[in-house]
Amino acid sequence: MSLEKEKTSTGEIVDTQVLKKLYSFVKPYQFQFYSLIFLTVFLAILAPTRPYFIQVAIDDYVAVGDTAGLYQIMLVLVGLMILQAFVQWAHTFYSGWIGQVIIRDIRTMLYRHLLKLKLQFFDNTPIGRLVTRNISDIETLADVFSEGLAAIIGDLLQLVTILGVMFYIDWKLTLVSLCTLPLMVISTYVFKEKIKVTFNDVRNAVSNLNSFLQEHITGMNIVQIFNREQREYEKFQEINREHRNAHIKSVLYYSIYFPVAEIIQAIGIGLVVWYGAVEVLRMELQIGVLISFIMYLQLFFRPIRMIADRFNTLQMGVVSSSRIFKLLDSNEHIADNGHHNPEKISGSIKLENVWFAYVDDQYVLRNINFEVKPGETVALVGATGAGKSSIINLLSRFYEINKGSILMDGVDIRKYELEVLRKHIGVVLQDVFLFSNTIYYNITLGNPSITREQVMQAAEMVGAKKFIERLPGGLDYNVMERGATLSVGQRQLVSFVRAMVYNPEIIILDEATSSVDTETEELIQESIEKMMKGRTSIVIAHRLSTIQKADKIIVLHKGEIVESGTHEDLLDLGGYYTQLHQMQLKSLAI
Template sequence: MENTPKATGKAFDADVLKRLFTFVKPYIKTFNFIVFLTFASAVLSAVRPFLIQYTVDHDILGNDWEGLNRMFVILAVLLVVHAIVQYLHTYFAGWLGQHVVRDIRVKLYRHILNLRLKFFDRTPIGTLVTRNVSDVETLSDVFSEGLAAMIGDILQLVFIVGFMFYIDVKLTLISLSTFPLMLISTYIFKEKIKDTFQEVRTAVARLNSFVQEHITGMSIVQIFNNEEREMQKFREINKEHTRANIRSVLYYSIYFPVAEIIAAAGLGLLVWYGAYGVLDDSITLGTLMAFIMYIQMFFRPIRQIADRFNTLQLGVVSTERLMRLLDSKEMIADNGSFTPDTIKGDVSFRNVWFAYQDEEWVLRNISFEMKAGETVAFVGATGAGKTSVINLLNRFYEINSGHILIDGHDLKEYDLSALRHHIGVVLQDVFLFSGTIADNISLGNTNITEEQMWHAADLVGARKFIERLPGGLHYPVMERGATLSGGQRQLISFVRAMVYNPQIIILDEATSSVDSETEELIQYAIEQLMRGRTSIVIAHRLSTIQKADKIIVMDKGEIKETGNHEELLRHNGFYAQLYQMQYKNMINL
């Protein structure tokens, strides 16, 4: 399982933000425009009280009605311009955030597609879903509500303080006397909320993992009457999620009233001192009005900055998670350049050693040869290493030592996509995606026509059952092919393999979970699929592999016997024992 990443505690982690902003480079003009709008908004906000102060002191108290009308027009224009600037800022910040999120999600998903299967063996699917959906979505807030808005708030504070000091230094110092208390409370709030955000993200990942896994395995849950126990586990995980969110709500509920009291205290001091100044003519009425507006404008961004800071911090945490996934080197090295249009299909394993973990060997010094067009069957008990052989041939995993060759070329010399283009695989557990039958046959390859699909269906004997379905090739397949029988799903997988016309075909327990009538159809499909191709067959039913050119018997990761059906029976070894046991079971049935 993926380790839970720890928060760095730094919202302005330079390295993380630098990497995040590499995704902004394609939209640098938009970003610069947002920066300009942020600056303009800060100036327009801060200049308005200054103009009101001037209007009150010079136009209203000076009975200058012409000046008052002129200032009214200026203020109205400023309000309209400010509204337009805010609209543009909000729109383009959101636009930038969504485009960056789109690019990151595409890059992340492409990276996930290229990870080796070993990574997925130990990483919960729900965790990857959280990374690709929730964590990426959080980054949009960094641009729309976090960094840009936070910079705008800071600039607004700078201009506000600048205007306040320009108007009256002493009144400014009194007005901001409660500011240190606001800073202290904001810092405490930031530190407390930081940990709860990390807890919330971890709880979300656990929740996604649990729900995804148990919905996928719902049949097992119900078959073994395990609903109540699984419900109890879900309640516990959900409680953790709730507790983490409530803790963040608690800190918010404390901070904002405290911040409101501090801001009100600052305003109260200002009004009290300013009122005396107005009465003794040391402070003008316009100055007092401007300062009342400034102090309200000053403390509002302070409160918002704390919230935006945490949005930014949450974005940094999400970015760290995403970058950790993007930095994962657990992928098959695709450094090969050999891209043959066709291959003969000679396969050679030479002294291959392989372990999924450390030195827990699954294959031990495996060596065998397959000539083009041959059919080779692998038999042996569960865990003997049969499936590992085909996983290595497809380079789903890397071998620890030895060599695997196709047509005399090491697998690493092949371009990975070119290699897999020439290898077709039909598994026991057929996976079908939501979509139509045509979608599942072509897998989105627009170069494959419906005519080719029907031709492949004819070759493997699947046309009749497809034509009987409403819509034929356009029949909607539900998730994992739930509306189709096991045999129908298997036949579709044969059509899929046939339409790609691979030179090497792998059949992994392809007839182990179907009835006798369907098995006859599938046996016909297998014969058609194997014709003229190098074929690797893994089967528990020895009756299905008696015609194989070569049978390799495996046990505990080693090859025990090699030969055809008659030779192995005469040898009276492992294969003969397996055959006799199955034959007796068939008689007893």
């Protein structure tokens, strides 16, 4: 079990394509979005008002002992503070609300997209990485709206507004105040560049950690069977160490930057106090102006300190967006352009010159030709890797053929609506997957049109009714994750019921009894024959004894059909099928 570590680039904040795509999700909420922009501008205008009114209160009222005027100005200040608090609340709420509704829409779109992707995509992509895309990466997008874009705009507007007011009040004192600005800008830029790389390392580490955990928890039985606990624990420690180091590095940069920023701000305030005090003593500057400038400096440096962090929040949002949109833009989905929508089919199947490869032109099926008439049972046999499972995957269009065509009732399966095509085909696989839910849900898969009576009728047909009734709660029994509370045979019986309850015209059994013990197999073999009666059936089986009654047996070897006929005909040929038959007889004798 190997795990390829994910590496991604940091991207650019000015990636207009990504920002345009993000804005497309904002369009349904334009009123709220533009309200947020208005609130952002309004907050920027309100920011310098408090120091200004304090200056007025000190110089125009306190200095001359005007108590009545002081009360009035204080009432104005209180009103402004209440207004600012309300606007700040509305701004915080709207930014958070927009972020959440947008990530809801994107997450829904992404999951819908994943549902339509080819199985080949999931064969090549770690599930943990897809979980990271759908959960962590999308969650990062919420910060783009709550702490990123809107906050950056607000900070920049606040800086411009405060600077304008400061120059208007006293341009000399303003220049003194800005003496330390170059130091703050340089330190902020260095911090931004360092933390940008670190944040990207954190995102990669999270993705790798998710992928490792998902893969190894799912395959825990293999880890324990082969005594790999210690080795896998060491590998986990290594990945977890990288995750920890990435976070610690970001903490280190924060622990350095913010104290440095505080020192620079303190130096700036010190310079203002020193210069302003001299001017006050010379009677060239009012004390209220000096006090207001100290407050302006605190307001001015705070957005500069925060803007680096906000830019990196935006940066990580762009990185996450790029990953998500790359996944959304992938065209690895089954084309569903067909319009053939029959209510019923006879069940005839014909493969004509079918070639198929999972990777490029490394063909696992070569020039496959055979026909299954309505109601016939055809068995596919051959060694592991001969191409048996590939054929049944192609019939349901889980994968697309490279050359040739597959016809169902004389119509190319690509002309069928995908949902309709799969509705007519019931598949029972060797590896049964059950969801962490009730038996009833796992049989109906949430289809409200299937009643409990229909489920129990199908269960009785395949011999599963008795074991279901013995379970606590019957159909309401929770099988837990992957059906852990059921035996292998019971899980297989549930899969039989699941296939039968949809009443398909075509039944596909992919080594469906290979995981069932001989006694259980004998019990359900008669039920399987009833299930296949009147239906077109394609059976893959390792045990040749189970397919001797098939109307036709097709023998595959290295992706090609080497023999075809009934059981007796193939034994008379004395070829590949005969060798397989004799090998099984010897293994049974042993």
